[in-house]
Amino acid sequence: MKKLKKIMLLVMTFSLSIFSSCSSDDDATPIVPIGSNSSAGQGIIVAKVDGVDFSSLEITSYASKSTGGGQTTLVMQGNTQSQAINMIINAYDGVGTYELSDDNVFRSASYIEPNISDPFNSQTWNAPYQDSGLVGEIVITEDSDTKVIGTFYFTCKNANDDSIKNITDGAFDLNYQ
Numbered sequence: 001m002k003k004l005k006k007i008m009l010l011v012m013t014f015s016l017s018i019f020s021s022c023s024s025d026d027d028a029t030p031i032v033p034i035g036s037n038s039s040a041g042q043g044i045i046v047a048k049v050d051g052v053d054f055s056s057l058e059i060t061s062y063a064s065k066s067t068g069g070g071q072t073t074l075v076m077q078g079n080t081q082s083q084a085i086n087m088i089i090n091a092y093d094g095v096g097t098y099e100l101s102d103d104n105v106f107r108s109a110s111y112i113e114p115n116i117s118d119p120f121n122s123q124t125w126n127a128p129y130q131d132s133g134l135v136g137e138i139v140i141t142e143d144s145d146t147k148v149i150g151t152f153y154f155t156c157k158n159a160n161d162d163s164i165k166n167i168t169d170g171a172f173d174l175n176y177q
Contacts, residue, residue, distance in 0.1 A: 039173060040173045044061050045076070051168075062076075063172075072091070085167065088108050089107050091106060108128065110126050124159075125165045132157070135156070147175045149174075153167060
C-alpha cells in the first residue's frame, strides 16, 4: 500500500511539474474570496489550508467519473505550483453529502505539498486516517454532464510526522474531463 501511495504521489508530482511549466496568457488564477457561503470560480477548487487561502490553477483542475463493477467513482483534483487537493468518492451516487470518516475508507481527501526536485520527500496529509472518526464532508450540490459543483471541508493527517492540516471553506466548480 505504501508503494502504491508513493507511486501515485510521484505521478501527481510529475504531472504538477509539467502543468506548472506551461505558459499562459494569465499570470495566475485570482484567489476567490472564501466565506461560509462562497463558491469557487468556474474550473477551480478554493479552500483555506490552516487559515491560508488556496486557489487551484484552472489548467490543473478537473473532475472525472468512471464506472466499474456496477459502481461509479468521482475523482476531483486541483493544483497550484506548490500545493494540491484531491478528493475521491467511490460508490458515487450524484448530488448529496459524502462523509469522510474511518468508517468508510472508500471516500478520501488529500492535501499535498509536492517536492518537485525530490518527489520522495513530498508531504501528503490524508483524510480519513486511523481512529479519526468523522473528519469532513464533501457536498455535491450540482452534477451535470459537463461539470460538478459543491463544497467540502476535512481534517487530514501526515503519516510521516503525525502533523494535522485543517482544510476549511472549500468549494469547487470543476469541468469533467
